Amino acid sequence: MNSFVESKEVPGKGEGIFALKPFKAGETVMVGMIEKVLEQNDSHASQVAENKWVRHAGLISKVNHSCEPNCGIKVNETGGHDFVAIKDISPQEEITFDYAMRNYTVNYFPPECMCGSPKCRGRITGWKDLPEATKKEYRGFVAPYLLELDAKLAVK
Template sequence: MPSPHIDKSASILTDDVGCARQLNAGNVCVLDTGDDRGRGVFAVRDFVPGEVVIIGLLDRLETSRTTNSIQLNWDVHALFEAPAVIVNHSCDPNLAIVPNRFGAYDFISIRAIYSDAEVTWDYATAEFECIGISNCGCFAANCRGVVGGFSKLPPDHRMLMSRFCAPYLRQT
């Protein structure tokens, strides 16, 4: 007797999301930063440059920009699942964003990251105008003082030169 046709595409995506969540749980954990920034995301193992540290997964699309949303396109904002939504900003980040198959961003290491180090990304590489935080508290040597947004970055900024920014921003 022939077996009925089963559409496996939905279950494959569900399996992929489950694997992504498992990878995230094995790579990072959420802890208190011990300062005014509240919670942060910390590496639970070492990473070499180019490794995926966090696979971004969409929680939901937003109809407008919110303080916790991440901009995906000119008129598209989304909330990501934890841990991605909790990753703090830094003007000297150790992560960069790249689009992924889930319609979100993966967070990849751009330099060596050691276990117990906080992982951070530059919000201006996804947000044309950042409203989530105004004054920067990253304490990096090259801190801009304000997060600003893509529109405020100098054209020779290293994240722009390496093309580590949201694809829609490269069209400006």
């Protein structure tokens, strides 16, 4: 099901995931399958609740961060995170998402972001540190628990 993307070395960046066909905005690019539930957060973990992290099967855990991503997250019926195109993607374009769409805090990455986008925030941050305007922009493409956490914290 994830056969329309491939893993390649990116000079200076390590591994990245690339499109093998064009995707239209709204199309599912990668289907999320949870491989196992983790004891704690790590650099390839997906956060799925306030205190729950999982490992996704296949190439999903290798998708790089961008501050101007071409994919977002939608939870599927298995509880996994599907990657859905938020803009049209061309073949050979790198698949990216914003780690803040999935992780409330980001603890396991170098402080400096290397995404190279003009919109780069300078460092990879979690949802917690995302500007309000960016949160609005990403609406519908982030892990739902993030919105629940925001609502819970706003009440306090």
